[in-house]
Amino acid sequence: MSKKIRKKRTKQINHNTRGGKVMKDQQKGDDRMNAKQWAAFALAAAAGLSACKHETGENSGGKTIPQRDEIAAEYRWDLASMYENNAVWEKDFAEMEAMLPKFESFKGKLTDGKKLLEALKLRDKVSARIDKLYVYAHLQKDLDTRISENQALADRIATLENSYREATSWLTPELLTIPEADIEKIIKATEGLALYERFFKVLNRSRKHILNDREEALLAMSGNVTRSAGRIFEALTTADIEFPTIEDENGEKVQLSYGRYSKMLENKNPDVRRRAFEGMYGTFEKFQNTNATIFDANLKGYAFIAKARNYESSLEMALSPNNIPVSVYEKLIAATHENIEPLRRYMKLRKKALGLKDLHLYDTSVSFVKGGDREYPYEEAKATILEALHPLGKAYTEEAHTVFNSRWVDVYETQGKTNGAYSWGTYEAHPFILMNYNESRDHMFTLAHELGHAMHSLYSNRTQPYIYADYTIFVAEVASTLNENLLLDYLLKKAANKDEKLALLDQWANNIVGTFYTQVLFAEFEKAAHDLVAQGVPVTADKLNETYFTILKSFYGDALILDEAYKLTWGRISHFYSPFYVYQYATSIAASTYLYQKIAEGDTEATEKYLTLLKSGGNDDPIELLKKAGVDMSSPEPVQHTLQKFDWVLTEMEKLLGNDE
Numbered sequence: 001m002s003k004k005i006r007k008k009r010t011k012q013i014n015h016n017t018r019g020g021k022v023m024k025d026q027q028k029g030d031d032r033m034n035a036k037q038w039a040a041f042a043l044a045a046a047a048g049l050s051a052c053k054h055e056t057g058e059n060s061g062g063k064t065i066p067q068r069d070e071i072a073a074e075y076r077w078d079l080a081s082m083y084e085n086n087a088v089w090e091k092d093f094a095e096m097e098a099m100l101p102k103f104e105s106f107k108g109k110l111t112d113g114k115k116l117l118e119a120l121k122l123r124d125k126v127s128a129r130i131d132k133l134y135v136y137a138h139l140q141k142d143l144d145t146r147i148s149e150n151q152a153l154a155d156r157i158a159t160l161e162n163s164y165r166e167a168t169s170w171l172t173p174e175l176l177t178i179p180e181a182d183i184e185k186i187i188k189a190t191e192g193l194a195l196y197e198r199f200f201k202v203l204n205r206s207r208k209h210i211l212n213d214r215e216e217a218l219l220a221m222s223g224n225v226t227r228s229a230g231r232i233f234e235a236l237t238t239a240d241i242e243f244p245t246i247e248d249e250n251g252e253k254v255q256l257s258y259g260r261y262s263k264m265l266e267n268k269n270p271d272v273r274r275r276a277f278e279g280m281y282g283t284f285e286k287f288q289n290t291n292a293t294i295f296d297a298n299l300k301g302y303a304f305i306a307k308a309r310n311y312e313s314s315l316e317m318a319l320s321p322n323n324i325p326v327s328v329y330e331k332l333i334a335a336t337h338e339n340i341e342p343l344r345r346y347m348k349l350r351k352k353a354l355g356l357k358d359l360h361l362y363d364t365s366v367s368f369v370k371g372g373d374r375e376y377p378y379e380e381a382k383a384t385i386l387e388a389l390h391p392l393g394k395a396y397t398e399e400a401h402t403v404f405n406s407r408w409v410d411v412y413e414t415q416g417k418t419n420g421a422y423s424w425g426t427y428e429a430h431p432f433i434l435m436n437y438n439e440s441r442d443h444m445f446t447l448a449h450e451l452g453h454a455m456h457s458l459y460s461n462r463t464q465p466y467i468y469a470d471y472t473i474f475v476a477e478v479a480s481t482l483n484e485n486l487l488l489d490y491l492l493k494k495a496a497n498k499d500e501k502l503a504l505l506d507q508w509a510n511n512i513v514g515t516f517y518t519q520v521l522f523a524e525f526e527k528a529a530h531d532l533v534a535q536g537v538p539v540t541a542d543k544l545n546e547t548y549f550t551i552l553k554s555f556y557g558d559a560l561i562l563d564e565a566y567k568l569t570w571g572r573i574s575h576f577y578s579p580f581y582v583y584q585y586a587t588s589i590a591a592s593t594y595l596y597q598k599i600a601e602g603d604t605e606a607t608e609k610y611l612t613l614l615k616s617g618g619n620d621d622p623i624e625l626l627k628k629a630g631v632d633m634s635s636p637e638p639v640q641h642t643l644q645k646f647d648w649v650l651t652e653m654e655k656l657l658g659n660d661e
C-alpha cells in the first residue's frame with residue numbers, strides 16, 4: 001500500500017538511538033503486482049505496523065511540547081488537499097466498498113483478453129483509491145495518536161483493505177491456470193494489455209509460490225492475525241510505554257521520551273548521556289519477556305507464510321519480490337566483517353577526541369567538535385538544502401521548492417504526534433513529509449533525506465502508470481541518501497573553519513556507522529533470529545539478548561565499552577517487524593555514494609541517468625534499475641568504494657585533530 005518511507009537517521013541508527021526507519025513500502029505494490037500477493041504478507045507486517053519508531057530526536061529539550069494549534073499553519077500539513085474532511089473520505093470509502101463485489105463478475109473469464117484488461121484496470125483503480133484512503137487515515141492518526149476517532153478510521157481502512165485482498169484473492173490463482181504461452185497470445189491480441197507485460201513477467205516468476213484459490217483466500221483472511229505482532233509492538237512501545245523522569249544537565253527533572261533520548265545522547269555531559277541510556281534500556285528491560293513473545297510471534301508468522309508458499313526460508317521469501325539472490329544478503333554481511341577495522345578505528349578516534357577514559361556506546365552520538373553544534377532554524381535549513389541540490393538541475397530544485405512551501409511538511413513536534421520522520425505519498429495525492437524538527441544539523445539532513453523520497457514519488461507517479469509507480473526500498477534509499485551526500489558536500493565546501501569541517505566529516509562518518517555498519521549488524525541479527533525459529537530453538541528474551549550481544553561484540557570488539565543492557569536493542573527496533581528490510585539501507589548507501597561521486601564531478605550524463613532512475617519507479621527489478629543508472633549491486637565495488645571513502649574521511653579527521661595538538 002502506498003509508500004511510506006521513514007528515515008533512519010544517522011545517529012539514529014546507532015544503537016543508542018533509534019533503530020528504525022521504515023517503510024510501508026511495497027505493501028500495496030506487491031499486492032497490485034499481485035504476482036506478489038504473497039509478499040503482501042511482508043508488507044502486511046510492515047503495513048499494520050506503520051510503527052517503525054526510530055526516533056529522530058525531536059524537540060530540543062523544551063520541557064513542554066506544544067499543542068498543534070500553537071504552531072503556525074504553514075508548518076502544519078494541509079490534509080484537506082487530500083480529503084476535504086472525513087465525510088468526503090467516508091464517501092470514497094463507501095464507494096470502494098461497493099465496488100468490491102464487481103471483481104466476482106470476472107471470475108472464470110480471464111482468458112478473454114478484454115475481460116482480463118477490464119479486471120486489471122478495475123483492480124488498479126480500487127487499489128489506488130484504497131491507498132489514498134489508507135494514507136489519509138494514517139496521516140491523520142500520526143498527527144495525534146491519542147484521538148481514538150483517528151485510530152478508528154485507520155482500523156476501518158485496514159479492514160476494507162483486507163476485504164479487498166479477499167475479493168481479489170482468486171485473481172492470481174486463476175491467471176496461473178493459464179499457460180504462459182497462452183497469456184502471451186492474449187496480450188498480443190488485446191489492445192491495451194501490453195501495459196501489463198512486466199506484471200505478467202513477475203507473475204510467471206512466482207508461479208510456484210502462489211497457491212490455489214481456496215488457500216489464497218485463507219491466507220488473505222489470516223492477514224489480520226499474522227499482522228498483529230507489529231501492531232501490538234507499536235501499541236506497547238508508543239502508547240503504553242512509560243519512561244522515567246531523569247535529571248538533565250541543569251539538574252532539572254524531565255520525563256524521558258524518544259525525542260529527548262536522542263537529544264540527550266548528544267549532550268556534552270557524559271552523566272546525562274548515561275542516565276538517558278539507563279532510562280531507556282531500563283524501561284525496555286522491564287517488559288523484555290512480553291516483548292520477546294511479540295517478537296517470536298512476528299518470526300513465526302513470517303515463517304508460517306514462507307512455508308505455506310514453498311520458500312526455503314523466510315529470508316528467501318523476503319528477497320524474492322525484488323528478485324535479489326540470498327547470496328547478495330549473505331555476501332554483504334561477510335564483506336562487512338572483512339572491513340570492520342575502520343569502524344573500530346573510528347571509535348578509537350572518538351574516544352581520543354572526546355578525551356574520555358572509557359568510551360561507551362552511548363557516547364557515539366555526541367559531537368566532539370567545539371562549536372560544531374550550531375542550530376539550523378527551519379527556514380534556513382530549507383534554503384540550504386535547495387542550494388545544495390543544484391547539481392540535480394533546475395527542474396528538480398524548483399519542484400523541491402514546491403514540496404517545502406505548500407504545507408506538505410508537518411514540521412514540529414506536537415502533543416500526541418508520532419515520533420520520527422517519514423515521507424508518505426500515494427498515487428492519487430502528493431507526498432507528505434512528517435518531521436519532528438529540532439533545528440539540529442542532524443534534522444536538517446533528515447529533511448533533505450525525506451525530500452529525496454518525496455521527489456522520487458513525485459517523479460515516479462507522474463511518469464509511470466499506477467501499476468509500476470511504486471518503487472522498492474532497495475532503490476528508494478538511494479534517492480534519499482544521495483540528497484544527504486549532496487548536502488554534506490555543499491556544507492563541506494562552505495565550511496568556514498576547521499571545526500565546522502571536522503563536525504561535518506564526523507557526521508559523514510557517523511552516518512556510515514548508522515546507515516551501513518549498524519544496519520548490517522541488524523541484518524545479521526535478523527537472519528540469526530529467523531534461523532532460531534527454523535531450527536526449532538525457543539525464542540526467549542534470554543536467547544534474543546545473547547544472540548544480539550554476540551553479534552554486537554563481533555562488530556565493535558574492544559574498541560569501546562558495550563554495556564550489557566545493549567543486548568536489549570532488538571526490542572526497540574520496529575523495523576524488525578518488516579523482516580529483512582534494513583539490509584537495504586546498507587546497499588542503498590553504497591549505491592548512492594557510488595552514484596553521487598559521478599554527479600558531484602559534474603558528469604551530466606550520470607545526472608540524467610539518475611533522474612531517469614527516479615522516474616522509473618518500479619518498472620524493472622531494482623538491481624536492473626540501478627545497473628541502468630550506472631551502479632552494479634551484484635559486484636563488490638559499491639561497498640568497497642563506500643568503505644574506502646570512510647577510510648579517507650577518517651584520515652582527514654585525524655589530520656584535522658592532529659593539528660590541534
Ligand SMILES: [Zn+2]
Nearest residue numbers: 005006007480
Ligand atoms: Zn529513507
